[in-house]
Amino acid sequence: MKMPEKIILRLLEDAVGKENVSDDESILIAYSRDQYWNFVPPKMPDYVVRPKNTEEVQAVMRIANRYRIPVIPMSSGVNVRGLCIPEQGGIVLELKRMNRIIEINKDAMTATVEPGVTMVEFVASARKLGLRPAVPGAPAVVSPVSNYMLRGVYHHISSIGIDHVLSMEIVLPNGELLYTGSAAFPNIGPYSRFGFGPDLTGLFMGQPGTMGVVTKLTCRMYPLPEAEEWLGAGFNDLSKAVKFVDELMTEKLLASCWLLHWSVPLITMAPSRDLQKLREDVLGGCEWFINLTFESSKGLIDYKRKAVEKIVQKYKPDLIGGPLPMEVGPIKNEWMYPRRIFNWFKFGNYFALAFWGPLTKFEEYHDLGLKFWKKHGLDPEKFSIIAAPTEPYCGKLSYIEMECFYDSTNRAEAESLTAFTSDMTNELIELGIYGWFRPYALAVKASLGKLKGNYVELWKKIHDIIDPNNTMNPGKLWPV
Amino acid sequence: MQGLRDLEKWRKFSYLCAHCRCCSAADYHTLGEYMQICPSGTYFGFESYFSSGKMEVIRGLIEGLISKPSEKLLEIVYVCTLCGACEKNCEEFTLLGEDSGGLTHIFEDARAFLVESGWGPLEKHKEFASSIRVNHNPYLEPHEKRESWTEKSSLRKGSLVYFTGCTSSYRQKEVAKATVKALEAMEEKFVIMGSEEWCCGSPLLRTGQIDQITELAEHNVKALKEIGAKKVITSCAGCYRTLKSEYPKILGAQPDFEVVHSSQFFAGALDKNKLKLTKDVDATVTYHDPCHLGRHMGVYDEPRNLLKKIPDLKLVEMPRSRQNSWCCGAGGGVKSAFPDFATSTAVERLREAEAIGVKKIVSMCPFCKHNLTDAAKLLKNKFEVYDVVELLSKAIG
Structure with a gap:
């Protein structure tokens, strides 16, 4: 049913209040693009709508469903990979006004939050109770709801794994409510992932806003550690570095253990653009840097450090100890989570291709990435790659990211990166990966025809049952 | 469109903004809690009112994607207080912040662009610009009353000059009186410019109405030179910034006098036991x-x-x-x-x-x-x- 735009505007105003809806181009343009614009071209929505509560979200969804208007849910607005760009126009449903921390339950070790809550608010509130949530290596103003719903990588505490969601309240595309896990049961808290039957929480995760709008999310909480210490190790031999990290992960001694191409810690933590000098000064010229994070009681850390020392002795890193990148310059608190991401954009915009794979294939991923980097005429000095092995370390599970920082206004470089992404997407599937880190449009669309069995068809069928009018962020997963 | 050339230089920076939105929050590691820092974004909510959104609005103006001067557009561009809180979270750390020289300059240029294109400024801004032209103050007050806060007659020549500013002269006279009392307690000989003092031009610079600014700067600098100023004290932070930081750029030369804020002047006096x-x-x-x-x-x-x-x-x-x-x-x-x-x-x-x-x-x-x-x-x-x-x-x- 096609309705005149002004009538749609009035309906939306009735739903959330006139001051919370706009179709003015000077408002819309701020939602048309993120820093990934070279890969996901800008497109303005037709409306931006800012609901305050679940009931208002339901009202908007009913309007959108009835008049077949695309809806793109957006939480805190930090959107670096094009997932909230309204490719088909429609409504950007901006959820920042839904910003209540509904509960932090110290007894249950859980918290329930709305999508407009920022990670930094969440951390500050939890800290008062001696708790902390899983904090991603992302700007601190990100939404925990979006981050957890899409599953993240929690660099400094990868020992707590990648999935922290227990249950959710979801507004479905037709405006109806779904409660997952124990949230569906009356007279009890939303504290259990598993209520009855299949894992509906899991079904709705990893989706780029294509199955509904998460309006409340209950997640796990963790105790604040008594102490935190770091140790740095440098290697020139990548093979040895990978084996060193693998053994540390297998022994489960650390809160986290990243393996980083030398440029990454210096770009993201150090205060100067003179990277080669920093490489010499801070990393002793090493090619690879490993950051080992200890967390526990002080006594336990001492014990763990002794155990780690034995592994250090076995692998004999080219560099061990400080100065660590996070101790360089005036930005020591950059290492404190939630991070302010100082310096991330010191070299321009951020490009990344991220996926899950076994740590033991890291060298192959590196070699393949560098080969195609050069093939597309990209500067090999800018090619970076990291591994963040993560619990459960079954299958040597590791987050892998190929990345660089670049001037996005340099069209030639941007086009080369686009071609690289396209090639690498195919080549990585050929080489073997566990999956994409996030449902990025470029990677997901290229993968659809390559997955075995009924994976994609079933996913599409489930989507079509839940969103038969294809109003939820259309075009992000399947061609429209 | 007129003024586009001046705005065009910011195109690259509008692309470099990564929309990390760190500019929307105060430094939580220092504070230990989350506190908003952007007044207009916090109040109006839509992304366009935050710096990251405003950079997109500026891109829209440069690329012609914003086609008309809607009420919202003018509100977005002009409701920012230009406080610079956003740029403090950006300037030292990002390519945008470091190489642009600060977001505030970009937002001020956007206003100048709107004025040049005939889309701005707002009526109230035109009103005070007109008053500055006629009365040499933005408060629609007669110029003759600029000195009405004091009954004392001042020296008309001297090396130490108190640049009172429009707000202290017409609206917050007790600040001017207190400043004079402190100067007198130091037994300093100082000059109040009186009718020779014109608005510094800060309100015009902030609202993109830059056509009068050279005339104001030239007048004030000439007047100060004729008085024999070697040190100029301001009460107003806006006057201080404009005289010290912007006049040299506007006039292309460093004036012969030093500009100090009253806080600096009196702190120095206390250190030297002069007060x-x-x-x-x-x-x-x-x-x-x-x-x-x-x-x-x-x-x-x-x-x-x-x-x-x-x-x-x-x-x-x-x-x-x-x-x-x-x-x-x-x-x-x-x-x-x-x-x-x-x-x-x-x-x-x-x-x-x-x-x-x-x-x-x-x-x-x-x-x-x-x-x-x-x-x-x-x-x-x-x-x-x-x-x-x-x-x-x-x-x-």
Whole structure:
């Protein structure tokens, strides 16, 4: 049913209040693009709508469903990979006004939050109770709801794994409510992932806003550690570095253990653009840097450090100890989570291709990435790659990211990166990966025809049952 | 479109903004909690009112994607107080922040673009620009009354000049009086410019109305030269920034005199024992950093040092202070064009003071005092608002 735009505007105003809806181009343009614009071209929505509560979200969804208007849910607005760009126009449903921390339950070790809550608010509130949530290596103003719903990588505490969601309240595309896990049961808290039957929480995760709008999310909480210490190790031999990290992960001694191409810690933590000098000064010229994070009681850390020392002795890193990148310059608190991401954009915009794979294939991923980097005429000095092995370390599970920082206004470089992404997407599937880190449009669309069995068809069928009018962020997963 | 060339230089920077949105929050590692720092974004909510969104609006203007001067567009561009809180989270750390020289410049150029293209400024801005042209002040007051705050006749020649500023001359006269009292206590010979003093031009620069600015700068510099100025003291943080930082750019030359803010001047005087504070001022106060003085000019310590030297006075800091300071809400032409928003922003500041148990808020800019006082009236005068120099003058006795 096609309705005149002004009538749609009035309906939306009735739903959330006139001051919370706009179709003015000077408002819309701020939602048309993120820093990934070279890969996901800008497109303005037709409306931006800012609901305050679940009931208002339901009202908007009913309007959108009835008049077949695309809806793109957006939480805190930090959107670096094009997932909230309204490719088909429609409504950007901006959820920042839904910003209540509904509960932090110290007894249950859980918290329930709305999508407009920022990670930094969440951390500050939890800290008062001696708790902390899983904090991603992302700007601190990100939404925990979006981050957890899409599953993240929690660099400094990868020992707590990648999935922290227990249950959710979801507004479905037709405006109806779904409660997952124990949230569906009356007279009890939303504290259990598993209520009855299949894992509906899991079904709705990893989706780029294509199955509904998460309006409340209950997640796990963790105790604040008594102490935190770091140790740095440098290697020139990548093979040895990978084996060193693998053994540390297998022994489960650390809160986290990243393996980083030398440029990454210096770009993201150090205060100067003179990277080669920093490489010499801070990393002793090493090619690879490993950051080992200890967390526990002080006594336990001492014990763990002794155990780690034995592994250090076995692998004999080219560099061990400080100065660590996070101790360089005036930005020591950059290492404190939630991070302010100082310096991330010191070299321009951020490009990344991220996926899950076994740590033991890291060298192959590196070699393949560098080969195609050069093939597309990209500067090999800018090619970076990291591994963040993560619990459960079954299958040597590791987050892998190929990345660089670049001037996005340099069209030639941007086009080369686009071609690289396209090639690498195919080549990585050929080489073997566990999956994409996030449902990025470029990677997901290229993968659809390559997955075995009924994976994609079933996913599409489930989507079509839940969103038969294809109003939820259309075009992000399947061609429209 | 006219003015596009000036805005075009920012195209690259609009692309470099990564939309990390770190500019929307105060430094939480320093504060230990999450606090918003962008007044317009916090109040209006839509992304366009935050810096990251405004960079997109600027891109839209450059690329012709914004095709008409809607009420919203003008509100977005002009409701920003240009406080610079966003750029402090960006300038040292990102390519955008480092190479652009600060987001505030970009937002000021966007206003100049709107003026040149005929889309701006707002009616209230035109009104004060017209008053500056006719009366040499933005308050629609007759120029002859500029000196009405003082009955004393001043020297007309001398090396030390008190540039009173429009707000202290017409709206916050007690700041001017207190400044003179402190200068007299030092037994300094100083000159008040009187009718030779014209508006510094700060309100015009902030609202993109740059056509008069050269004339104002030339007049004030010429007048100061004729007086024989070697050192010029300002009460107003806006005058200070404009005279010290912007006149040399406008005129293409460094004037022959030094410009100091009253906080710097009196802090120096106390250090050199040229000024004696003999009376107790039994009060607990908190200091509000004026944006033009703190973030824009880096003067954070001197006002605090003055307060710390006042006998019996206790200074308590609000969570958002120094470069994390929450703007009073008046700057950038906001007080005249968006008075409700300006007062609401000042109310937030008073509430912050209240949260630390302080009812006396002190600033070092008459325009901040003006707006905070309006907010205090709204809160039924539970709060007292002062300029640091007023407390200093009480301590002189």
